[in-house]
Amino acid sequence: MTNPWEEISLDDYEKHMSLDTVRQLQAMNSIMQEQFAAYPVETAAVLGIAGGNGLEHIDTDKYRRVYGVDINADYLRAASQRYTQLSGVLECLHIDLINEAEKLPQAQLLIANLLIEYIGYGAFQRAVLQTAPRYVSCVIQINSDEEQWVSESPYLRAFDRLDEVHHQMEEKALTAAMVEIGYSLILQESYPLPNGKALVRLDYQKKGEKVINLGDCDNCKHRFGFKKGHTLCDAFPDGVPYEHTEKDVKSLKECNNGISYETKEINEEQYLLCDDTAEHWLITHANECAEFEEMLKRIKSQKGFKRKDKS
Numbered sequence: 001m002t003n004p005w006e007e008i009s010l011d012d013y014e015k016h017m018s019l020d021t022v023r024q025l026q027a028m029n030s031i032m033q034e035q036f037a038a039y040p041v042e043t044a045a046v047l048g049i050a051g052g053n054g055l056e057h058i059d060t061d062k063y064r065r066v067y068g069v070d071i072n073a074d075y076l077r078a079a080s081q082r083y084t085q086l087s088g089v090l091e092c093l094h095i096d097l098i099n100e101a102e103k104l105p106q107a108q109l110l111i112a113n114l115l116i117e118y119i120g121y122g123a124f125q126r127a128v129l130q131t132a133p134r135y136v137s138c139v140i141q142i143n144s145d146e147e148q149w150v151s152e153s154p155y156l157r158a159f160d161r162l163d164e165v166h167h168q169m170e171e172k173a174l175t176a177a178m179v180e181i182g183y184s185l186i187l188q189e190s191y192p193l194p195n196g197k198a199l200v201r202l203d204y205q206k207k208g209e210k211v212i213n214l215g216d217c218d219n220c221k222h223r224f225g226f227k228k229g230h231t232l233c234d235a236f237p238d239g240v241p242y243e244h245t246e247k248d249v250k251s252l253k254e255c256n257n258g259i260s261y262e263t264k265e266i267n268e269e270q271y272l273l274c275d276d277t278a279e280h281w282l283i284t285h286a287n288e289c290a291e292f293e294e295m296l297k298r299i300k301s302q303k304g305f306k307r308k309d310k311s
């Protein structure tokens with residue numbers, strides 16, 4: 001028996017998701033932008049990728065490999081065709097996550113949006129264990145009406161068989177399943193939808209991983225840039241290894257090459273202009289408050305604005 005998702009056309013799925021009464025395609029797109037930017041990683045696996053909504057936010061300077069996984073081969077073909085600019089980075093894999101999790105490659109970040117409801121907690125745990133990510137970021141849908149979990153729409157008939165594979169999601173149960181396999185909750189955010197439903201983003205970090213403290217390096221006078229997910233500095237001109245950023249950098253006698261942490265003394269404006277990390281941070285957070293938005297506008301409009309990266 002085929003999985004119902006193999007019979008749903010991408011056109012029906014995307015038209016349904018972008019209806020004004022649903023608006024999930026738009027919401028998922030901005031959530032994915034945040035997910036791709038959130039952690040210092042260079043590889044990611046996106047499970048249940050569908051037609052690749054949100055993949056335009058993959059920064060190819062940061063990511064060297066992103067796997068897109070789905071059970072529907074037509075969706076994967078569409079995703080590859082839509083994002084030719086990601087060739088060499090995006091690799092689409094046709095995998096049934098319920099029965100073939102062992103085919104998954106390893107990746108540092110695992111993204112699974114609106115997928116766990118169709119494979120269940122157990123299959124998701126197996127997928128996470130196989131991928132062995134440092135971070136997991138997923139979105140689940142919380143339904144106020146558990147009977148009517150697909151929103152009303154002219155495309156509803158296309159989703160008739162989804163009941164066969166659908167599991168009702170619950171934040172606490174997902175977190176318990178993740179704790180069971182060694183992951184702790186590090187972020188929880190709710191996004192209300194127009195029809196009384198809500199999307200909840202839950203991020204987890206592998207236990208035993210120390211929080212990566214990019215903050216200290218950001219304030220060091222030896223730092224001169226950021227490239228492919230790594231801070232660049234005089235001690236590590238090719239990029240600070242992630243293991244190093246897990247240390248208490250300020251207390252080390254030496255980071256590398258006889259160079260140690262020294263606080264940079266510049267004002268905020270100079271700091272924001274010094275490289276593209278700050279600009280990138282502002283871009284990804286600009287919608288959070290008017291002040292950031294203003295700051296970004298001001299910086300971009302400054303005459304002669306030039307990045308000072310040595311790279």
Ligand SMILES: C[S@@+](CC[C@H](N)C(=O)[O-])C[C@H]1O[C@@H](n2cnc3c(N)ncnc32)[C@H](O)[C@@H]1O
Nearest residue numbers: 005028048050070071072096097098113114118
């Ligand atoms: C509700 S859609 C979510 C798509 C996308 N992540 C988004 O947020 O718009 C679920 C996706 O998971 C895929 N999927 C469902 N069951 C699967 C399975 N057993 N193995 C792999 N992919 C599956 C579907 O084909 C579909 O693309």
